[in-house]
Amino acid sequence: QSALTQPASVSGSPGQSITISCTGTSSDVGGYNYVSWYQQHPGKAPKLMIYDVSNRPSGVSNRFSGSKSDNTASLTISGLQAEDEADYYCSSYTTSSTDVFGTGTKVTVL
């Protein structure tokens, strides 16, 4: 199972919106609506930000939103803030009953 493909880095100025893509195949991202997104600050454990493509857990800012089209999922962060600077990973359940993570994207707030 190959890792899902994410851009290595994305940057934006405070207040701007950015979008991170996550491309897989019909066996993972395209196969189910079980895509989730995780935020990881340096030296910390990952934190769930979006699940089932577009649902936000309680306590996560509504500046974070998710979507999916065919084999590509996306995470959008609107009103970018300094605290959003972190690594972001997508994850998908697969048709083989396994899980696969994305390659990870470093978000920089300029």
Next chain:
Amino acid sequence: EVQLVQSGAEVKKPGESLRISCKGSGYRFTSYWISWVRQMPGKGLEWMGRIDPSDSYTEYSPSFQGHVTISADKSISTAYLQWSRLKASDTAMYYCARREYRSSPFDPWGQGTLVTVSS
């Protein structure tokens, strides 16, 4: 509060065995799967496998099948990740994470256990 608390950092030599742990609290341990995730230094997340603590049924990523063993002791709400013969390439941070179903998101995560394998 739902929590997963992992055992502390380990320094081992190649060829040695190791078992690290992940203790759940604040919820019914047998009602949720526990997954293990590897993060090598400076690298991304890799799903290793999962266990259903209610009956210790396990599923592994093909990349890790045969290299590690996942187990659980439901009487003490603890899951384990075990190696019989460590290699230098096993040096990584290892996280456990809870999920309700096979396809559910990973939430929450343990704080991580750093394993260093060096001669």
